[in-house]
Amino acid sequence: MPPVPPRPRQGSLDELGRPLRDVTFVVFDLETTGTGPSTAEITEFGAVKVHGGEVVAEFATLVRTTDGVPPLITVLTGITDAMLAEAPPLAEVLPAFLEFIRGSVLVAHNAGFDLSFLKAACERVGYPVPTWEHLDTAKLARRVVTRDESPDNKLSSLARLFRARTEPCHRALADARATVDVLHGLFERLGNLGVTTLEDVHEYSARVSPAQRRKRTLADDLPTGPGVYLFRDGSGRVLYVGKSASVRTRVRTYFTASETRTRMAEMVAAAERVDAISCAHALEAEVRELRLIAEHKPPYNRRSRFPERVVFLRLTDEPFPRLSMVRAVRADGATYLGPFRDVNGAELAAEALLEAVALRRCGGRLSPRRPSPACALADLGKCGAPCDGRQSVDEYAVLVAAAREAITGAPDIVVAAAHRRMRSLAEQERYEEAALTRDRMAGFVRAAARQQRLAALGAIAELVGAVPTAERGWDLAVVRHGRLAAAATVARGVDPRPWVDAVVATAETVRPGPGPTPAASAAEMERIERWLSSPGARLVQLTGTWAWPAAGSARAAAELPAPPPADPRTSHRTTHQPGEPRRPLHR
Known part of the structure; x- marks a missing residue:
């Protein structure tokens, strides 16, 4: 029987590409x-809307700031406080600008800078931050313009090269007009190279190998909405898992010059197939990505591959409880603190607690009926010696209650003990030890605050949340014991109440386990927390209560300075305090 020929398939417009002449650019x-967008403010907007090579509209306005213009900026731009005194505030300008750019592809010179301020402006005003398709004329120039033509890719240099009709002068509209001429000059050169669509512009690069470029067909049948994608090799092994608001568009970038990571080039060379899972919205994509990485442990994913490697501190349930380090939480009546991302963090927190509360540090179980010799810590005043009978079960229980309160409630006893020791060490000019004491205390407080947040979310049998979409619809999520059980998106103008009933009815059944993370990883629960804290979020339904201690660790954690970036060269590998006998924390 002869083979059946493949059925002809009509290519979509997205596959054919969008001709540059048909795209509206701003x-x-x-x-x-x-x-820095976190500390600086926008003083001026300038924009030019272009379609088919012709200017169709312009937008320009000054913006009143709250802190004034620094003198150096005034010298550079000529914009003064007096000029901004009567200008509209950002809350009035931003809506008009967003309406001006709606449906267009944004273009800027060094676009990352301008887009970072635009995103920060949206967050400052309380708007959801859209995902803007954009081009960067500086990046395009690096691909097209040679050093012989221009010594650099500054806007002023490119404006001279392409004979721009407007000279850039650090004023927004003038610089935007100059960038228009630079963009058209770059497009003219790209056209001579066969780059005629917007997709071609995104993908153009002489550094992309023909073999890598040919693999772009792996993305042809992928969904265009939010979801998760899995690169697989010839044997079906998962090489890499990622997420995106537009799976097809994101996967295509792996076969272009926009993907510059060396390890990703290695991954793409080995990939033979790309699978995708469509998701209702970004939160579901984030959660599915975490779960798939944990399940498959792809070699090219660096983060979240081994959630089982987290560490907990356990305050045991016995006549004389002690701290121990464990990998999992059990329903054994013990009190747990964690999860910690590594052993070092757990050790720092444990030492902070042991400095404040003189729990025993020896291993094994103790019986009040069978005394045993005390160790050197008793002579140093670091332990009440319950082992030899100097401390009764009731006396020791007071210490245990204080330790449990520090873990599950207010960490005041740990903070106070750390401050006393830091003052003492500072008076002796032992500043490195004082800094170590501070780090231990901060590690404990942050871990306790994190656990209290996670435990509060994990205790909720069912929560239904809703977050508004950029299209004025709603993203819905059903969360059970901290685990995402179902997700859906409701379009604009549709009554969401039937959708809520349907998504609850079809949600995953979740049976919680013990501990602060009873049904999901800490990473998944933290992403759900952030989603529920996003602008405009609503609690639609809630079974039980959602609260953490008013005087708990969250208050103390908010008073701590921001943690510095981790540096493996200076991280503390031990909790041993100089001058004290070394006592390992039993696991």
Whole structure:
């Protein structure tokens, strides 16, 4: 029987690409009071809307700031406080600008800078941050313009090269007009190379090998909405798991110059197939990505591959409880603190607690009926010696109650003990030991605050949350004991109440286990927390209560300075305090 020929398939417009002449671009520039969007403000918007090579509209306005313009910025841009005094505030300008750019592809020179301020402006005003398709003329120039033509890729240099009609002068509209001419000059050169669609512009690079470029067909049948994608090799082994708001668009970037990571090039070379799982919204994609990484442990994913390697501190349930380090939580009546990402973090927190509460540090079970010799810690005042009978069960229980309160409630006893020791060490000019004591205390407080948040979410039998979408619909999520059990998206203008009933009825049944993370990983629960804290989020249904201690560790954690970036060269590998006998924390 002869083989059946494949059925012809009509290519979609997305597959054919969008001709540059049919795309509406908004070339924009922002002037600001500094270089960091977290501390600086926008002082001026300038934008030019272009379609088919012709300017169709312009947008320009100054923006009143709250802290004034630094003198150096005034010298650079010519914008003064007097000029901004009568200008509209950001809350009035931003809606008009967002409406101006709606449905267009954004273009900027060094686009990352301007987009970071635009995103920060949306967050400051309380708007959801959209995902803007954009081009960066600086990056395009690096692909097209040679050093012989221009010594650098600054806007002023490129404007001279392409004979821009407007000279850039660090004013928003003038710089945007100059960037329009630079963009058209770059497009003209790209056209001579056969780059005629917007997709071609995104993908253009001489550094992409033909073999890598040919693999872009692996993305042809992938969904265009949010979801998770899995790169597999010829044997079906998962090489890499990722997520995206548009799976097909994101996967295509792995076969272009926009993907610059060396390990990703190795992964793409080995990949033979890409599978995708469509998701209702971004939260579901994040959660599925975490679960798939934990399940498959792909070699090219660096994070979240081994959630089972987390560490807990356990305050045991026995006549004379002690701290121990464990990998899992059990229903054994003990009190747990964690999870910690590594052993070092658990050791720091344990030492902070033991400095404040003189729990025994020896291993094994103790019986009040069978005394045993005390260790050196008793002579140093670091232990009440319940082992030899100097401390009764009732006396020791007072210490245990204080330790449990520090873990599950207010950490005041740990904070106070750390401050006393830091003052003492500082008076002796033992500053490195004082810093170590501070780090131990901060590690304990942050771990307790994190656990109390997670335990509060994990205790909720069922929670239904809703977050508004950019299209004015609703993203829904059913969370049971901290685990995402179902997700859905409701379109604009549709009554969400029947959808809530349907998504609850079809949600996964979740049977909780013990501990602060009874049904999901800490990473999944923290992503759910962030989603529920996003602008406009609503609690639709709640079974039980959602609260953590008013005087708990969250308050103390908020008073701590931001933790510095982790540096493996300076991380403390031991909790041994100079001058004290070394006592390992039993596991």
